[in-house]
Amino acid sequence: xxxLDISRGGLKLEANFDLGVGEPMDLAILTDxxxxxxxxxxxxxxxxxxxxxxxxxxxxxxxxxxxxxxxxLHTLSRGKGTPFKQWLIxxxxxxxxxxxxxxxxxxxxx
Numbered sequence: 001x002x003x004l005d006i007s008r009g010g011l012k013l014e015a016n017f018d019l020g021v022g023e024p025m026d027l028a029i030l031t032d033x034x035x036x037x038x039x040x041x042x043x044x045x046x047x048x049x050x051x052x053x054x055x056x057x058x059x060x061x062x063x064x065x066x067x068x069x070x071x072x073l074h075t076l077s078r079g080k081g082t083p084f085k086q087w088l089i090x091x092x093x094x095x096x097x098x099x100x101x102x103x104x105x106x107x108x109x110x
Contacts, residue, residue, distance in 0.1 A: 003029070006029070006069075007073070008058075008066070008069060008070060008073065009057055009058060010040060010043070010055065010056050010057035010058050011029075011040075011055075011056055011058075012053060012054065012055050012056070013053070013054050013056065014052070014053050014054075015052050015054060016050075016051050016052070017052070018052065019042055019045060019054055020042065020045070021042055021043065021045060022041065023041070023042045024039060024040070024041055024042075024059065025039065025041075025042065025056060026038075026039055027039070027040055027056075029069070031068075034068045034071075034072065036061075036065045036068050036072070037061075037062070037065055038058050038060065038061035038065060039059050039060040039061070040057060040058050041056065041057055041059045042054055042055070043055045043056060043057055
């Protein structure tokens with residue numbers, strides 16, 4: 001199985017075996033430094049290129065494992081948007097430098 005998407009409420013995974021809507025599943029989510037145990041219920045199934053994509057909601061997860069999951073998702077989301085923010089800040093700095101150049105050229109080199 002391969003996880004395609006994950007949130008605090010559930011996940012979407014890809015499997016190469018048959019599953020049924022409403023079936024319970026025991027899961028162990030392995031991160032870089034944690035093992036998160038939980039149970040889930042299959043909400044929907046899609047066939048895709050001889051594989052099955054499953055949407056599952058968590059039905060039971062301990063408080064400790066929920067905290068591990070939240071921390072893991074937080075570390076994943078920290079990097080999101082960073083290239084855009086860097087591009088935006090770089091663009092603003094470039095624009096300010098150009099405005100400063102125009103002001104200096106206009107008032108100092110008459």
